[in-house]
Amino acid sequence: MPTIEHLSERTPNVSPEQLLDGFEPSYRFGEVSFDNYIPDPQQPSQAAAVQRMREFAASIGGASGGGFLGRLFGGGPRKAKAGLYLDGGFGVGKTHLLASLWHAAPGPKAFGTFVEYTNLVGALSFRKTVDVLKGYKLVCIDEFELDDPGDTVLMSRLMRELSDAGVRLVATSNTLPGALGEGRFAATDFKREIQVLADQFDVIRVDGEDYRHRGLADAPAPLPDDRIEAYAEERFPDRTLAVDDFGGLTRHLQRIHPSRYRQLIDGIDVLVLHRVETITEQSLALRFVVLADRLYDRDVPIVSSGVPFDELFTQEMMGGGYMKKYFRAVSRLTSLARNAQLDEPVA
Structure with a gap:
């Protein structure tokens, strides 16, 4: 028989040391190359x-090029920029490439999502975060996006100081660096900070369609509510199931900082969600994206x-400033639902 738990009853505590220990590729990217x-x-x-990423990996550990300020104000020809920026739609393999770079490069090195770095600053303080990361050879930032003015200023300062210390930076995003923040806040008021970020990267475009759904059937329809627990127990015997009501889980997510979501699902093999509803509040929608x-x-x-995952967010959200985040979440949730009902591997 499976073990039953409830995410809505979990309140994980995460120390700064635990946050730092987690700055490496996740389980699904643990052995990519x-x-x-x-x-x-x-x-x-x-x-x-x-090919470009292979060459970049081979260059790490050599001369740093003098740091960002040296490149910006120093004499002579401009040297190579501090890092690379992989720009492309969701599902084209940007995270796979970023994790492959992390595995191929010498250490010390860090790998985390954008939100994990901002959470690290909140846990350690800005100065402590700089002091820790400036000793690294490589900092990888996945899913780079600027959601508010505070993040813009914070990441501009952080990356400028790391670059000046000779740290190599590589980021992935669905948005070109010069367009970060558009549609989310008054990005024009922070043009200088955004330009500082853009100036530190050479952009690599990665085109393509979402590999998770190339040639695959549509996502399976949600099951009747009175069948999902029995279905999950039969389909996943001897596993740990988290069984939650969607409304109760979303309320719980609003009480837990997103930096703790990794620990929130620690040890969970399958998620069983009763009565999924369309999310209408943007702050909650963004937290669910992190989950x-x-x-x-x-x-x-x-x-x-309940509703299928392609109806999880409102039409206004899917067409608004955060649309790329929401499309990515729908893509990933759909892949996880396919795995549960169609026995397809998570793509």
Whole structure:
């Protein structure tokens, strides 16, 4: 018989040391490499990106180039920028490439999502975070996005100081660095900070369609609510199931900082969600995006009732400033639902 738990009853405590220990690729990217990234033959930019990242990995550990301020104000020809920026839609393999770089590069090194770095600053303080990370050879930032003015100023300062210390920086995003923040806040008021970020990267474009759904059938329909627990117990015997009401779980997410979501689902093999509803509050929607990322990191299958995941966010959200975040979450949740009901591997 499976073990039953409830995420809504978990309140994880995470120390700063535990946060730092977690700055490495997640379980699903724990053994990826450039060799097992499969470029789409119809998208030559993907193979080009692999080659560029291989070359970048080989360059880490050599001369730093004098840091950001030296490159900006120093004499002579401008040297190479501090880092690379992988720009492309969701599901084209940017995180796979970033994790492959992390595995190939010498240490010390850090790998985390954008929100995990901002959470680290909140836990350690800005100065302590700089002091820790400036001793690293490489800092990888996945899912880079600027959601508010405070993050813009914070990440501008952090990356400028790391770059000036000779740290190599590589980021992935669905938005070009010069367009970060557009549609979310008065980005024009922070043009200088955004430009500082953009100036530190050479952009690599990764084109393609979402690999999670290339040639695959549509997501399965949600199950009847009175069947999902029995279905999950039969489908996943001897596993640990988190069984939660969607409303209760979303209320609980609002009481827990997103930096703790990784620990919130620790040890959970399958998520069973009763009565999924469309989320209408943006702050909650953004928290659920973080939860979706952490579930996807751990390959946690999802069995659910209620609305399908392509109706999880409102049409206004799917067409607004955070649309790329929401599309990514729908893509990942759909992959996890396919795994649970169609026995397909999580893509």
